[in-house]
Amino acid sequence: MNKLLVFRTHLLPYSETFVLAQVCHLKRWHAAILGEVRLDNGLSLQGLEVDTLLKNEEHYKNLSMNRAVNEFVRSSLLSKANSFKNAGYKLIHAHFAVDALRVYPLAKEMDVPLVVTLHGYDINRNHDWWQNGLGGRSMITYPEELVKMSTDPKVRFIAVSKAIHQRAIEFGISPSKVTHIPIGVDVSYAEKFNLKFKQHNKEVIFVGRLTENKGCIFLLRAMRILQKRIDGVHLRIIGDGPLRNGLEEFAKIYNLNVSFLGVLPSANVMREISESKVLCLPSITIGNGESEAFGLVLLEAQSLGVPVITSSRGGKGEGLIHGETGYAFDERDDKSLAEYLYRLLMDDELAHAMGKKGYA
Numbered sequence: 001m002n003k004l005l006v007f008r009t010h011l012l013p014y015s016e017t018f019v020l021a022q023v024c025h026l027k028r029w030h031a032a033i034l035g036e037v038r039l040d041n042g043l044s045l046q047g048l049e050v051d052t053l054l055k056n057e058e059h060y061k062n063l064s065m066n067r068a069v070n071e072f073v074r075s076s077l078l079s080k081a082n083s084f085k086n087a088g089y090k091l092i093h094a095h096f097a098v099d100a101l102r103v104y105p106l107a108k109e110m111d112v113p114l115v116v117t118l119h120g121y122d123i124n125r126n127h128d129w130w131q132n133g134l135g136g137r138s139m140i141t142y143p144e145e146l147v148k149m150s151t152d153p154k155v156r157f158i159a160v161s162k163a164i165h166q167r168a169i170e171f172g173i174s175p176s177k178v179t180h181i182p183i184g185v186d187v188s189y190a191e192k193f194n195l196k197f198k199q200h201n202k203e204v205i206f207v208g209r210l211t212e213n214k215g216c217i218f219l220l221r222a223m224r225i226l227q228k229r230i231d232g233v234h235l236r237i238i239g240d241g242p243l244r245n246g247l248e249e250f251a252k253i254y255n256l257n258v259s260f261l262g263v264l265p266s267a268n269v270m271r272e273i274s275e276s277k278v279l280c281l282p283s284i285t286i287g288n289g290e291s292e293a294f295g296l297v298l299l300e301a302q303s304l305g306v307p308v309i310t311s312s313r314g315g316k317g318e319g320l321i322h323g324e325t326g327y328a329f330d331e332r333d334d335k336s337l338a339e340y341l342y343r344l345l346m347d348d349e350l351a352h353a354m355g356k357k358g359y360a
Contacts, residue, residue: 001028001029001030002028002029002030002090002091003029003030003031003032003087003088003089003090004029004030004031004032004089004090004091004092004093005031005032005033005034005084005089005091005092005093006019006022006023006031006032006033006034006092006093006094006095007033007034007035007092007093007094007095007099007100007102007103008033008035008094008095008096008099009035009036009037009098009099009102010035010036010037010039010042011033011035011037011038011039011042011043011045011050011052012033012035012039012042012043012045013039013042013043014041014042014043014263014265015208015209015239016043016095017043017266018183018296019095020043020045021186022183023048024048029091031048031049031093032048032049032050032051032089033045033048033049033050033051034050034051034052034103035050035051035052035053036052036053036054036060036069036073036102037052037053037054037056037057037059037060038050038052038056038057039057040056040057051080053072053073053076053077054072070138073102074102074105077102077103077105077106077109078105078106078109080106081106081109081110084106084110085110085111085112089110089112090112090113091112091113091114091115092106092107092110092112092113092114092115093114093115093116093117094114094115094116094117095117095119096116096117096118096119096121096122097116097118097122097123097146097157098122098139098142100114100116100146100149100155101142101145101146101149104149104155107154107155108152111154112154113154113155113156114152114154114155114156115155115156115157115158116155116156116157116158117157117158117160118157118158118159118160118164118168118178118293119160119164119293120160120164120290120291120292120293121290123164123167123168123171124164124167124289124290124291124293125288125289125290126288126289127143127171129288129289130142130143131143134288143171143172146171146172146173147171147172147173150172150173150174150177151174155177156177156178156179157173157177157178157179158178158179158180158181159178159179159180159181160181160182160183160293160294160314161180161182161293161294161314161315161318162180162314162317162318163291163293163294163313163314163317163318164180164293164294164314165178165180182294182318183294183296184299185296185299185300185303186303187303189267189270189274189300189303189304190274190303190304190305190359201275201276201277202230202232202233202234202277202345203234203235203236203275203276203277203278204219204223204233204234204235204236204276204277204278204279204280204341204345205235205236205237205238205272205273205276205278205279205280205301205306206219206235206236206237206238206239206279206280206281206282207238207239207269207272207273207279207281207297208238208239208281208283208297209239209240209241210237210239210240210241210242210243210244210247211241211242211243212243212284212286213283213284213285213286213290213291213292214239214241214281214282214283214292215281215282215283215284215311215331215332216237216243216247216282217243217247217250218282218284218311218332218333218334218337219235219280219282219334219337220235220247220250220251220254220256220258221334222280222282222334222335222337222338222341223235223251223256223257223258223338224254224256225334225335225338226338226341226342226345227256227257229342230342230345230346232257233257233345234257234258234259235256235257235258235259236258236259236261236272236276237258237259237260237261238261238262238263238264238269238272239262239263240262240263244260247260248260270300270304273297273300273301273304273306274304274305274306276301276306277306277307277344277345277351278306278307278308278309278326278341278344278345278351279297279298279301279306279307279308279309280308280309280310280337280341281295281297281298281308281309281310281311281312281315282309282310282311282331282334282337283295283310283311283312283313283315283331284311284331284332285313285331291312291313291314292312292313292314292315293313293314294312294314294315294318294319295310295312295314295315295319298310298312298315298319298320298326299319301358302320302325302326302355302358302359303358303359304359305355305356305358305359306355306358307325307326307327307344307351307354307355307358308320308325308326308327308358309326309327309328309329309337309340309341309344310326310327310328310329311328311329311330311331311332311333311337313331316328316329320358321357324354324357325354325357325358326354326358327340327343327344
């Protein structure tokens with residue numbers, strides 16, 4: 001069986017279940033996961049072949065403080081080249097272009113192809129954001145280095161959406177080097193949860209990191225409007241991030257019926273979605289150019305028979321059928337969002353039809 005290394009710097013944040021899912025569903029390849037450090041509170045990697053360069057997060061922090069982590073990573077990767085090559089690894093797959101640049105020296109030393117999946121911030125953020133040092137001093141030359149790496153005949157890119165495919169070309173990567181391959185989802189959860197397309201509740205759900213580009217504040221603003229029109233409407237927010245305290249404070253000030261559930265295991269997230277009437281992903285494009293690449297949770301919700309509403313740049317054009325499996329709305333337009341939510345929450349027949357079409 002063919003063997004490949006799957007590289008991600010940090011193994012593995014709870015928000016990156018898609019990386020783990022891809023590894024576990026490979027059929028013609030055997031994958032080993034390679035990373036810089038294993039997160040103390042990350043996804044379980046039990047039963048998988050895992051190799052890390054640093055002992056733990058404390059080791060990583062100490063090297064970072066001394067600005068020694070980059071050189072340590074580079075030398076550690078190169079020191080493993082011969083053993084990986086002798087073990088028969090024929091390919092390296094890096095998730096995110098930022099990670100690809102870090103593992104690129106290993107691919108060159110092993111003389112194997114490097115496939116890079118572009119997921120979002122790694123290609124959406126503007127050149128000047130990196131060049132002005134906002135991504136850190138070591139990343140100032142990131143745009144130039146990425147474009148240069150892309151010219152290597154043994155480097156290819158996967159774009160998870162058409163929007164990301166176009167953005168990669170605008171970034172400077174040759175169209176011939178980028179292939180659009182959407183990420184799939186596990187549709188078996190519908191059977192596990194005995195899906196019946198009977199959501200008569202008034203539950204809205206959001207799943208995602210609580211960061212600016214996810215646009216959760218616009219969903220809270222829509223909730224202010226909805227609570228004046230619908231008795232018992234309730235919003236559940238799954239995820240964590242730097243904006244959580246501010247969002248909780250907003251909900252408290254306006255007495256919104258919102259539950260912040262924090263980070264949950266993948267199966268729990270899917271169950272929470274399945275028990276909701278509608279999922280909302282109100283993503284926006286922020287000042288540095290970052291936007292939602294796609295929004296995989298849109299597909300996960302529809303696979304559970306739950307209609308979706310989104311402003312996600314990639315998702316609203318590719319992740320739903322507007323008017324049939326959900327609704328797309330313009331970024332930051334909380335009034336339109338509130339109106340679409342109202343339609344689905346108050347019309348069980350419409351929600352049922354959209355959920356059934358989304359599942360199909």
